[in-house]
Amino acid sequence: MSAAPSGTMPVLILKEGTSRTTGKEAQRNNIMAAKIIAETIKTTLGPRGMDKMLVSSFGDVSITNDGATIMKELDVQHPAAKMLVEVAKAQDNEVGDGTTTAVVLAGELLAKAENLLDQNVHPTVIIEGFKKAGEKAQAVLDEMAMPISLNDEERLIDIAITSMGSKGVTVAKEHFAKLTVEAVKQVAEEKDGKIKADIDLIKVLKKHGKSLDETELVKGMVIDKEVAHPQMPKIINNAKVALLNAKLEIEKTEFDAKINIESPEQMKLFLDEEERMLKEMVDKIAEVGANVVFCEKGIDDVALHFLAKKGILAVKNVSSSDMEKLAKATGGKIVASVKDLTADALGEVKVVEEVKIGEDKLVYARECKNPRAVTIVIRGGTEHVVDEAERSLHDALCVVRNAIEDGKFVPGGGAPEAEVAKHLRDYAVKVGGREQLAIEAFAEAVETIPLTLAENAGLDPIDIMVALRAKHESTDTPSYGVDVFSGKIRDMLELKVVEPLRVKQQVIKSATEAANMILKIDDLIAAKGIEKEKEKEKKPEEEFGGEY
Numbered sequence: 001m002s003a004a005p006s007g008t009m010p011v012l013i014l015k016e017g018t019s020r021t022t023g024k025e026a027q028r029n030n031i032m033a034a035k036i037i038a039e040t041i042k043t044t045l046g047p048r049g050m051d052k053m054l055v056s057s058f059g060d061v062s063i064t065n066d067g068a069t070i071m072k073e074l075d076v077q078h079p080a081a082k083m084l085v086e087v088a089k090a091q092d093n094e095v096g097d098g099t100t101t102a103v104v105l106a107g108e109l110l111a112k113a114e115n116l117l118d119q120n121v122h123p124t125v126i127i128e129g130f131k132k133a134g135e136k137a138q139a140v141l142d143e144m145a146m147p148i149s150l151n152d153e154e155r156l157i158d159i160a161i162t163s164m165g166s167k168g169v170t171v172a173k174e175h176f177a178k179l180t181v182e183a184v185k186q187v188a189e190e191k192d193g194k195i196k197a198d199i200d201l202i203k204v205l206k207k208h209g210k211s212l213d214e215t216e217l218v219k220g221m222v223i224d225k226e227v228a229h230p231q232m233p234k235i236i237n238n239a240k241v242a243l244l245n246a247k248l249e250i251e252k253t254e255f256d257a258k259i260n261i262e263s264p265e266q267m268k269l270f271l272d273e274e275e276r277m278l279k280e281m282v283d284k285i286a287e288v289g290a291n292v293v294f295c296e297k298g299i300d301d302v303a304l305h306f307l308a309k310k311g312i313l314a315v316k317n318v319s320s321s322d323m324e325k326l327a328k329a330t331g332g333k334i335v336a337s338v339k340d341l342t343a344d345a346l347g348e349v350k351v352v353e354e355v356k357i358g359e360d361k362l363v364y365a366r367e368c369k370n371p372r373a374v375t376i377v378i379r380g381g382t383e384h385v386v387d388e389a390e391r392s393l394h395d396a397l398c399v400v401r402n403a404i405e406d407g408k409f410v411p412g413g414g415a416p417e418a419e420v421a422k423h424l425r426d427y428a429v430k431v432g433g434r435e436q437l438a439i440e441a442f443a444e445a446v447e448t449i450p451l452t453l454a455e456n457a458g459l460d461p462i463d464i465m466v467a468l469r470a471k472h473e474s475t476d477t478p479s480y481g482v483d484v485f486s487g488k489i490r491d492m493l494e495l496k497v498v499e500p501l502r503v504k505q506q507v508i509k510s511a512t513e514a515a516n517m518i519l520k521i522d523d524l525i526a527a528k529g530i531e532k533e534k535e536k537e538k539k540p541e542e543e544f545g546g547e548y
Contacts, residue, residue: 026524027117030080031110034518037081038107041070045100045449047165048457048484063384065166066391067099068092080518087514091506096398097163098503101449105511108448112441113519121434127516129438132431133424134512136439137446138505140423141416144478145408145501150188150195156181158496159403160396162412165497167392172212176389179217179376180396186219186374188404197401201373203325204393206386207357210379215389220349220368221322221329222375226361227354228299228316231308235353239313240346241365242290243327243334245320248281248299250274275302281338282306288343292352292365294318294326296334313352315363328373329365402500411492412499413481414450414468420508421447422472450482457484464489 043050044065051065054073064070071088087106088099113126148155160177169176188197205222227234261267278300285293285307293299293307293314307314318326327334330347350367376393380386403409410416421443428439447465454464464482467489471480481497483490492498 020523020525022523024117026522027123027519028114029524030518030521031114033078033081034084034110034514035107037071037074037076037084038104040074041067041100042104042107042452043456044070045104045166046453046456046484047170048453049100049166050456061384062387064388064391065100066388066395067101067103069391071099071103079524080521083514083518087510091510094510095402095500095503095506097395097402097499098507102507102510104448104452105445105507106514108445109442109511109515110518112445113438113515116437116441119437121437123519123522125434126438126441127519129431129435130442130512130516130519132435133427133439133442134508136424136427137420137442137508140420141410141501141504141508144416144419145410147407148403148409149407150185150404153181153185155409155498156184156400156403158498159409159500160400162497162499163396163399164392167388167395169212169389169392172215172389175213176215176393176396179215180393180400183217183374183376184397184400184404187372189372195404195407197404199397199401201325201328202397203322203373203375204390205362205375205377206390207360207362207377208380208383208386209358210381212378212380212385212389214379216377216379218364218366218375218377219371220365220375221326221373222377223294223315223318223322223326223363223365224360225315225318225363227363228314229304229308231305232313233311234313235351236291236313237351239292239349239352239365240290241292241294241326241330241332241349241352242285242288242341242346243323243330243332244293244295244338244341245297245323245334246295246337247297248278248293248295248303248316248338249297250277250300278303279306282310282312284338284341286310286312288341288346290341290346292349294323296320296323313354325373326365329368329371331369399500399503402502406500406502408501409498410501410504411479411481412497413483413492413495414453415479415481415492416499416504417446417449418468418472418481419478422469453482453484457482457487459484459487 044052044067049065051063052070054062054070056073062069062073068088071085076082076085084103084106087102091099091102109130116126157177160180161173164173164176183202184197184199187201188195203221205224282303291312293312295314295316296318299314299316304314323334330349332347333345335341335345348369349365352363352365355362355364378386378389378393380389424439424443428436431439450468451461451465454461468482471489477491479491479493480489481492483495
């Protein structure tokens with residue numbers, strides 16, 4: 001391909017309408033977008049943080065100060081800002097808490113990097129410095145972590161309360177914390193010498209009405225269905241539970257079959273045979289000793305009639321996830337066919353009863369013998385309160401799980417950040433060179449967390465920061481942080497403000513990786529041509545008022 005001679009038309013490489021931003025301008029744009037997102041949720045950090053009211057395009061309202069929820073609800077357009085939304089999602093999926101902290105830290109790292117870029121420090125040098133600072137921060141956090149065990153109930157409750165201290169359930173946080181710890185301990189299991197707690201086995205059910213204090217932990221399962229037949233008993237003590245993954249109906253034939261019925265007698269025989277087959281199924285269930293049936297599929301009306309006659313309580317169309325949890329809770333086995341049902345496959349529950357809450361009827365399977373799956377039923381005055389309580393409970397369940405699985409926790413209230421900043425400043429001098437500037441910038445960015453906690457509590461951030469630095473420099477106690485209620489620097493362990501190590505480490509990882517990725521971009525090419533074509537297509541309609 002020969003080059004075009006000079007003086008001819010310019011060569012178009014990109015599609016017409018494509019916008020391109022390069023060099024420092026691209027970096028500035030990206031950093032600005034990330035900073036705006038961080039600023040948006042900065043005010044929600046800490047126990048004195050404010051809430052956001054989010055209205056979706058459909059007009060649905062949610063009131064929250066949960067970082068992950070705010071980030072999900074925001075319809076972010078800028079690609080760099082979308083990366084911070086991903087940070088919040090990753091933080092939420094991985095550790096369940098610390099989403100706001102991660103986004104605020106990422107925004108602050110980029111703001112500090114912008115100052116260095118203005119001083120002509122190359123982005124690669126900044127990235128390298130941030131990497132080293134991130135690794136050093138992880139080591140400092142690991143060093144200051146303290147051990148915790150499954151039996152250390154008080155400390156676990158403190159961790160749950162700290163997590164919920166900034167959420168909308170502060171009025172009932174002690175009650176929620178106790179339920180959380182009890183629930184996680186119930187599902188925790190030891191595997192290969194390590195403790196694992198799968199919080200998916202804790203079902204959370206929301207029902208508005210009553211108050212947050214009446215939220216309860218059911219040692220068993222609550223199924224959001226009603227008893228399948230009005231003639232069935234509504235409560236059964238010492239229940240033997242059959243779990244069926246089969247229809248209690250007569251199966252249709254796999255292939256098309258034609259049956260010629262020529263007289264009423266034949267019709268009656270046909271229906272009688274259907275009834276006999278259903279009765280046989282019910283007799284088999286009764287024979288093995290089951291007095292409660294949970295069925296994943298449908299149950300024929302005739303079968304329901306026979307079950308009711310035998311005094312068996314049945315619930316149909318139970319979801320597969322609920323069936324698995326029922327098996328874990330009752331110790332029963334899910335059976336794929338009534339023929340395979342044996343007395344060994346039955347689960348045991350002390351009480352199975354139908355309970356009416358407001359307009360809804362629920363089936364409670366209470367007081368299972370050592371349930372490996374449990375349910376928390378959240379109550380609250382309004383739908384918004386219940387939704388926010390569910391988000392707070394999710395965070396609390398995650399932090400208690402993290403603490404139990406890792407067996408380590410750190411003080412909260414900005415104490416670990418202040419300690420990390422102190423060590424990073426010493427470390428920066430040892431590294432030297434231009435990277436020293438990046439490491440010092442990282443230390444300053446990390447200090448934004450205690451600074452923001454103070455700011456959101458209406459305190460003077462500069463006074464607080466000076467006092468906090470002085471305290472960490474003068475003592476060997478790394479647990480001094482910001483007490484937002486008294487406005488003083490106090491020992492967070494005494495105040496029982498504690499967090500799992502995993503949350504803090506993930507915050508540093510997520511924020512550093514996101515900041516480094518955004519700093520590496522020096523060219524932004526956006527294909528806008530398609531949108532313009534769509535607009536042209538719309539215009540003729542608009543000229544004629546949209547309707548003909």
